[in-house]
Amino acid sequence: MLLTPGMAAFDMDGTLLNEASQMTEGTRAALFKLQEKGCKLVLSTGRMFGSAQVPIDSFPFDGYVCSNGAAIYEKDGTLVRRFYLSKEMVIDAIHALRQEPIYYELHDTNSNRWMVQEDRERLEAIIEQDASVEGVSMRQFAFYRLARVAPLAEMLQKIESGEAEIVKFFVWDNNPERLKRVAEQFNPWQEQVTITSSGKQNIEVIPHGVSKWEGLLYFCKTWGIAPEQVMAFGDAENDREALTGAGYSVAMENATPAIKQIAKYIAPHHNDDGVARFILERVIGEPTI
CATH class of the missing domain: 3.40.50.1000 (HAD superfamily/HAD-like)
Incomplete structure (x- = not known):
């Protein structure tokens, strides 16, 4: 049938x-x-x-x-x-993520992929380490062709003013233990966020519910x-x-x-x-x- x-x-x-x-x-x-x-x-x-x-x-x-x-x-x-993440949570999370050796992007309601300029060199090194790793080619395309880059102070101002409404943090790494540790960093905001994944080498942080x-x-x-x-x-x-x-x-x-x-x-x-x-x-x- x-x-x-x-x-x-x-x-x-x-x-x-x-x-x-x-x-x-x-x-x-x-x-x-x-x-x-x-x-x-x-x-x-x-x-x-x-x-x-x-x-x-x-x-x-x-x-x-x-x-x-x-x-x-x-x-x-x-x-x-x-539905977008709270300004306070996004700003705090940016500061936390900048301390981790992982690749991350901020996605907003206008289809922008934001990266902090001061992290650009570090993020590039991460995605150039091993071209055979699943998802690397897509990350490279996003990094070189799609990303919008802003200095940290400007990025924080865009979020604080509401110019950039962040709907998602996208975090990528080929080390599952590192991803787990990063996910745990969002525990203080567990009532505000949902953590999911579109593949074994990423986590995606979106508004709760x-x-x-x-x-x-x-x-x-x-x-x-x-x-x-x-x-x-x-x-x-x-x-x-x-x-x-x-x-x-x-x-x-x-x-x-x-x-x-x-x-x-x-x-x-x-x-x-x-x-x-x-x-x-x-x-x-x-x-x-």
Whole structure:
């Protein structure tokens, strides 16, 4: 029996995109077929809206849940809901993170990736250490092509004035023990933040209570779609709430064991057009090779 979702939500990295951070033509074609059946399509990603646009190449999604649910956008890119971290917490956390030998970014509601200028040399050394480590190429691209840099005093002023509304701290390192130690530094703010992850080599600090699923529920309400009619695809810890809440939860073959365990369905590997193959076989009813 074919599945009949009213809305389909897609994580990007490790799910909709291949390891080269591309959405293949096969995936695009499958999504168009799903859309033609009347199913609403939503990007559900840890990425900011701006960086989410690059790999999809103008594909007409019906909505966007970005920054793990901290920023929600309509089809035309209008920001309709946002949740950001408190100024005091962000400023204190910056001072703490600057003492750690880790890579970090601050993401704001305007899709900016901020870095402190005084930390630039140190961060560059971290991402140039080993090009074979998972996630390094993406960090290098963000560092050299996407990041906005400001002196510490200017960065703090932007936060204090409200010019920069920080929705997320992104912290990356190939040492899990170091990541654990950094996560523990946020314990004083545990009532203000949620700590999640989009991969084994990062942690993402977002406002408390925010999740991709809460963002998807905004569209459920807007479009009159029951949670049982939502099909959610994901592969990592920041997909947990969406896969738990959706009626059709789909984990990728490359997902972590913990995420596979909570999903009702398993799609093929993201490098094998897994999303497209699942849609064609289980929703559209077309055999794939």
